[in-house]
Amino acid sequence: MLITGGAGFIGSNFVHHVIEHTDHHVTVLDKLTYAGNLASLDGLPDDRLTFVKGDICDATLVDELVAGADAVVHYAAESHNDNSLDDPRPFLDTNIIGTYTLLEAVRRHTKRFHHISTDEVYGDLELDDPNRFTEATPYNPSSPYSSTKAGSDLLVRAWVRSFGVKATISNCSNNYGPYQHVEKFIPRQITNVLRGERPKLYGAGLNVRDWIHADDHSSAVLTILEKGVIGETYLIGADGEKNNKEVVELILTQLGQPADAYDHVTDRPGHDLRYAIDSSKLRDELGWQPRYTDFSAGLAATIDWYRDNEAWWAPQKDATEARYAAQGQ
Template identity: 70%
Template sequence: MKILVTGGAGFIGANFVHTTVEDMPDADIVVLDKLTYAGNPASLAGLERVTLIEGDIADPDTVDPLVKDADLVVHFAAESHNDNSLNDPSPFITTNIIGTFVLLEAVRKYGVRFHHISTDEVYGDLELDDPAKFTPTTPYHPSSPYSASKAGSDHLVRAWVRSFGVAATLSNCSNNYGPYQHIEKFIPRTVTNLIDGVKPRLYGAGLNVRDWIHVRDHNTAVWDIINKGEIGNTYLIGADGELNNLQVVQLILEEFGYDANDFVHVNDRPGHDLRYAIDNTSLLELGWEPEFKDFKAGLADTVAWYRDNEEWWRPQKEAVEAKYAKTGQ
C-alpha cells in the first residue's frame, strides 16, 4: 500500500506515521508537510519506507502527482492553534479550507480513498453541568477562526462524498496528548516547564473541561475507521477522558512529586470554550478500544517521553516561552 499522509511531521500525524510503520511493514508512506512551526522533521527521523516532502496542500501542482501515486490519503494537515487563529486567521482559511479543497479535487480525479481528520471543536462547547456529549449529528457551532475553518473543511468533505462519490470517511477527535506534541501546547508546555523547574501556567480558574485521549489511541481508531468505517460517515474519537485543566495541571504536578497547587494563574484567552465531551458509540461499534483507559497511565507515558527526548523539544523552548512572556502568560 502507498499512503500519502498530509501533515505527517506534525504531532498527531507523526505519531500516525510511527504507528503505521510499526503495524504495516510493507507500506510505503509519503509525508507532505509545509513544515511550519508545528511540523518537525525530527519527529520522523530514522523511520524506514517514509519519504518527507516539504510542500503546501493548497498547491495543486504539488498535491496532484502525490495523490495520483497513492492508494490512500490520510489528511492531518491543518493550522490548529486557537491562540494563533485569534492573532491572524488567514493561514487557517488557506490551509484548512483551500488545502482540503485541493486534496478533495485530487482524490476525486484519481479515485483515491480519503480519510479526513477533524476536531470536536467544530461543535462549539457544552455547559459544565450539561450531561450531553457531542455526537456525529450535533449541530456545528464553532467559536474561533480555527474551529470555523475546520468546520468548513468537514462540510467540503461531506459535499464531495455526496456530489461526486468521493470515497471518504471523517473523524472528529477530542484533545490528544502524547509524544512529539509541540511544547506551546498545554500538557507539553506544563511538563517541560517542570523539567526546567518552572511553575506551570493555568488559564483562568482552569475549569474548562476537555475529553483527553492518548495520541496512540487516536491513531489506532483512525485505522479502524479506514478499514471498517462506512464511506461518508463521521466517527467521533474519544476515550471518556473528561478532565478540567486544573485537574490536568495537578495530576502533572503530582507525577513530578510536587504540591498539586504549585502553579501560576494567567489571564484566560478570549472565547475559551467551556467543555468538550465525546460520545464514541459509533467508534466502539467498529470494535475499537483504547489502550490508555486511565489518563494517569497515559500521562506517565507522556512525561517519560519528554524526559527521555529533551533533544527533540529543547531547541524550541526558549522561543516558545519568549512568545508567551509577551502576552503575560
C-alpha cells in the same frame, strides 16, 4: 498511503503507528511550519517512508502525490486557537483551501480519502451538561480555528455527495502524547516543570477537555480506513474528561512537586468550557477500543517521553515562552 501533516504531532504519531502495525509504504507531505518537525520521524525505515516538503495548497504537487497513492489521510492543519485569534488568515489558507486542493485531487484520481477533524467544530458544552458530542451534534464553532475546521468538514461532505468522493471524517477530542509542540497545554506544563519553572493555568482552570492518547487516535483512524463506511463521520474519544486544573495538578504530582505550584494567567478570549465525546458509534460499529483507558498512566508515559527527549523540545521552548509572555500568558 499519503499522509499530509505527517511531521506534526498527531500526524507523526500516525506515521509511526502505520509503519509499526501494517506493511504500507508511507509518503509524508508536510510544509514544515513551526509545528512540523522532521525529528519526529527519526528512526523510521527509509524503505517504508518517503518525505516530501511541500504545501497542500500546491495543486500541482498534490496532484502528483495523490496520483501515486492508494489512500490519503489528511492531518495537515493550522490548529492552535491562540494563533488563530492573533492571525486567522493562515487557518483559512491551510484548513479551507488546502482541503479543497486535496479533495479535487482525490476526485480526479478516484482515491480513498480520510479527513481528520476536531471536536471543537461542535462548540462547547456547559460544565454540568449530562450530554456529550455525537455525530448528530450541530456545528457551533467559536474560533477562527474551529470555524475553518468546520468548513473543511463540510467541504468533504459536499464532495462525497456531489462528486462521489470516497471519503470518511473523524472528529477527535484533545490529544496528548509524544512529539507534541511545547505551545500546547500538556507539553507546555510538563516542560515548564522539567525546567524548574511554574506551570501556567488559564483563568480558574475549570475548562474540561476529553483527553485521548495520540496512539489511540492513530489506531482509531486506521480502523476507520479499513472498516469505515464511505460518507460517514466517526467521533474518536477515550472517556478522558479532566479539567485543566486537575491536569496541571496531576503533572506536578507525578513530577514530585506540590500540586498547587502553578500560576494563573489571563484566560483566553472565547475559551470553550467543555468538550466531551461519545465514541459509541466507532466502538459498536467498527469494534475499536482505546488502549490508554487510564489517563494517569498515559500522562505518566508522556512525561517520561519528554524527560527523555529534551533534545527534541528544547529548541522550541524559549521562543514559545517568549511569545506567551508577550501575550500576558
